[in-house]
Amino acid sequence: MEKTxxxxxxxxxKSEDFSRWYTDVIKRAKLADYAPIKGVMVIRxxxxxxxxxxxxxxxxxxxxxxxxxxxxxxxxxxxxxxKEAEHVEGFAPEVAWVTMGGSEPLEERLAIRPxxxxxxxxMYAKWxxxxxxxxxxxxxxxxxxxxxxxxxPFLRTTEFxxxxxxxxxxxxxxxxxxxxxxxxxxxxxxxKYLAIPVITxxxxxxxxxxxxxKTYCVETLMPDGKSLQAGxxxxxxxxxSKAFGIRFENKNQELEYAWQTSWGVTTRLIxxxxxxxxxxxxxxxxxxxxxxxxxxxxxxxxxxxETILPQAExxxxxxxQNNIRVILDDRDTYTPGWKFSEWEVKGVPVRLELGPKDLExxxxxxxxxxxxxxxxxxxxxxxxxxxxxxxxxxxELLSRARAFNASQTHIARxxxxxxxxxxxxxxxxxxxWCGSPQCEIPIKEKASAxxxxxxxxxxxxxxxxxxxxxxxxxxxxxxxxx
RNA sequence: CGGGGCGUAGCGCAGUCUGGUAGCGUAUCGGUUUUGGGAACCGAGGGUCGGAGGUUCAAAUCCUCUCGCCCCGACCA
Numbered sequence: 001m002e003k004t005x006x007x008x009x010x011x012x013x014k015s016e017d018f019s020r021w022y023t024d025v026i027k028r029a030k031l032a033d034y035a036p037i038k039g040v041m042v043i044r045x046x047x048x049x050x051x052x053x054x055x056x057x058x059x060x061x062x063x064x065x066x067x068x069x070x071x072x073x074x075x076x077x078x079x080x081x082x083k084e085a086e087h088v089e090g091f092a093p094e095v096a097w098v099t100m101g102g103s104e105p106l107e108e109r110l111a112i113r114p115x116x117x118x119x120x121x122x123m124y125a126k127w128x129x130x131x132x133x134x135x136x137x138x139x140x141x142x143x144x145x146x147x148x149x150x151x152x153p154f155l156r157t158t159e160f161x162x163x164x165x166x167x168x169x170x171x172x173x174x175x176x177x178x179x180x181x182x183x184x185x186x187x188x189x190x191x192k193y194l195a196i197p198v199i200t201x202x203x204x205x206x207x208x209x210x211x212x213x214k215t216y217c218v219e220t221l222m223p224d225g226k227s228l229q230a231g232x233x234x235x236x237x238x239x240x241s242k243a244f245g246i247r248f249e250n251k252n253q254e255l256e257y258a259w260q261t262s263w264g265v266t267t268r269l270i271x272x273x274x275x276x277x278x279x280x281x282x283x284x285x286x287x288x289x290x291x292x293x294x295x296x297x298x299x300x301x302x303x304x305x306e307t308i309l310p311q312a313e314x315x316x317x318x319x320x321q322n323n324i325r326v327i328l329d330d331r332d333t334y335t336p337g338w339k340f341s342e343w344e345v346k347g348v349p350v351r352l353e354l355g356p357k358d359l360e361x362x363x364x365x366x367x368x369x370x371x372x373x374x375x376x377x378x379x380x381x382x383x384x385x386x387x388x389x390x391x392x393x394x395x396e397l398l399s400r401a402r403a404f405n406a407s408q409t410h411i412a413r414x415x416x417x418x419x420x421x422x423x424x425x426x427x428x429x430x431x432x433w434c435g436s437p438q439c440e441i442p443i444k445e446k447a448s449a450x451x452x453x454x455x456x457x458x459x460x461x462x463x464x465x466x467x468x469x470x471x472x473x474x475x476x477x478x479x480x481x482x
Numbered sequence: 483c484g485g486g487g488c489g490u491a492g493c494g495c496a497g498u499c500u501g502g503u504a505g506c507g508u509a510u511c512g513g514u515u516u517u518g519g520g521a522a523c524c525g526a527g528g529g530u531c532g533g534a535g536g537u538u539c540a541a542a543u544c545c546u547c548u549c550g551c552c553c554c555g556a557c558c559a
Contacts, residue, residue: 017553019552019553019554020552020553023552023553027493034551034552036550038550038551090558091558093557093558094557094558115559144559146558146559148557148558148559149483149556149557149558150553150554150555150556150557150558152552152553155559156558156559160559162559228559229559230559231559232559264559265559266559268559297518299517299518300517301516301517301518302517304517332517334517334520335516335517335519335520335521336517336518336519336520337517337518337519337520337521338517338519338520338521339519339520340518340519340520341519341520342520344519353518355518356518357518358518365518372519448555448556481558482558482559
């Protein structure tokens, strides 16, 4: 056990220093590198490939549910940003401004988008005039700048990539349905593809999006016991339509303000992948989202280029034809052992080894990244065997993470229990809440934990609010967060 | 924005206390032998010691100022 952990060098142990481990893995796996600007990172090709896979899959899901992509400008005039009062107040501290055009000061300064509600709503006001124009469901894949004080690669950077969906509807009910259906897409995607279990729920008023009526969220638990908000879906009500004048004439010939939603997930998802699945040897990527699902390492000895390589190439083509993302590492400049370590750092779920002994026995060696289990399998039916192994790894990662979540979810019935659990064990604390903002304050002040989600289904085991003792209205999850 | 840590070869670091020829590991380049868990040996290249100013015969080292990065908090996806 101890010995195997040392195959990969130069990564701090996950159990020793979690933060350091996290940044070590990102650097060693070449996901990202620090850029010469404070809080800004370069997403390197390997990291970007993961983002592309996330993007492609979500994009299909959005399009299948009637959304279209568009592109709105990076720069937002200050006057537009100021139209929705709560919105500007929420974002003001982290907006970056353009004040000069060449050497001339601008008459009105321009915000670099911290989110695009303002610019998009200003356009929606032009485009929406009739109930026939609704619903309008547009998404964009883009970059965002928020001047954050503390940054960490993927989890919080000054500039990041995301998708933001912005929809307008004819009724409150329809907007609510849209908000919830997107929440469901996020949940499905994160669990099925990223193999990360999620908790969905509503944000309390103190945590909701600036300008929203309601914010639903997807929360995920990280190995250090902190909760990471992995996605949000906001029901904006008529707050923005009133501020921006998005009105339509309904079927009864009355003017009405549109009901809106907005929702997004970011490159932060990559950070979650790293933390949830990785180990002391580096990344472990779920097959569904891994840029390389299988790496073929030919054992290079003697006349391997004449004997082993041709067979490795045959296998490569067969797997590729069967839609397995595979690469053949035929570099003769590195030894097999070096390659093993390298691909482990990069989290490739299955390694396929092919050497002289295997050639003789008409077999290959399949190595599972999770536990380094070796299986000698016949070349015949390889595609089937491999697909099964990939599926097993995918489900093993999810069930492993689920088991961890279950073990880190604690029940608390009083304020002191909540604080005690947060301080000694961290993790998620399930408790009851009366709904008053006053009752969130002591937990935040004493344990710096907040309500991460108000659960859809109240748990009947709770008889009173943990803080004030009044009748509970909600079952909630308290946790420290990223 | 508070607390702590760190800037020396691509990367990881020693050297700083006590000033005196800028080093180690790894990576890189060339050569030979190797290759089933990061190969071995021989040789080579690579530095304005984060920046500016000062003290000194002499500064990576001492003093002053400054910039940047990381970690932990408070705030945010």
